[in-house]
Amino acid sequence: MADTLRPDLAVIAQNIAPGSRVLDIGCGDGSLMAELVERQGVDARGLEIDAAQVERCVARGLSVVQGDADSDLADYPDKAFDYTILSQTLQTAARPDRMLDELLRVGRQAFVSFPNFAHWRTRSALMLGGRMPVTRALPVSWYETKNIHHVTIVDFRELVAAKGVRVERSWFFSGGHEIGPPAVNWRAEFALFQLSR
Structure with a gap:
């Protein structure tokens, strides 16, 4: 089933330890949660704003x-989860800086993925x-998008550095495939970071 997940979700699934406690924030239709529960025996919980989802x-x-x-x-206790996951949602948060603090308060580690607004097609x-732009990574017009913060890979790295957050690993994607690190702020359509404090 991992091969049917979006590329960033597949990488997250491969890097969650079996039996972990996970909170998937903005879990959508639950595809990642189902994968984690079925394949790795993870205790997965989700938080989603959309009632239909x-x-x-x-x-x-x-x-x-x-x-x-x-x-x-804010209602979740400190370190209640081994991992928190925020996939393709950071840019929709009212205050991404505060969201990052909450992710790492509630979880021991966090996975965060987001569209890179510095990708060459956007530029x-x-x-x-x-x-x-309307691109693969940003498929709707400006008036339809839920994106309120236009984050780039460089911006995100500066934010985590300013907050004293450690980047455990990072992955970058373009055209649905993982790409290497050279010039990722220009080449990557979206990014995934594994973080800890």
Whole structure:
């Protein structure tokens, strides 16, 4: 099943220790949670804002509650989970800096993935067309997007450094495949970081 997951989710699934306690924030339809539960015996919980997605998860037998990560993570105790996961959601948070603090308060480690707004296609759309881009990684028009913070890989590295957060590992993706680290701020459509404090 891992081969049917989005590339960043497949990498996360490969790097979660069996039997761990996991909180998947913005878990969507629960694909990653189902993989972790079925293949690795993980105690996976989910937090999702979209009621229809919560209903799908619950129908699959997954433990998911409806909630808003911007406010509801405060209800979770310190270090309640081995891992917290925030995939393709950081840029939609009201305050990504505070969200990062909460992820690492609630979990011992965190996986965070996000679209890289410095990707060359995004830069080209702005420079040559003068318009907000619609790309594989950013598939909707500016007025439809939930993205309120346009983060780049360089921006994210600076944020974690300023907060004293340790980057355990990082992965970068383009065209649905993992790519090597040279010039990733220009080449990567999205990034994934494993973090700890």
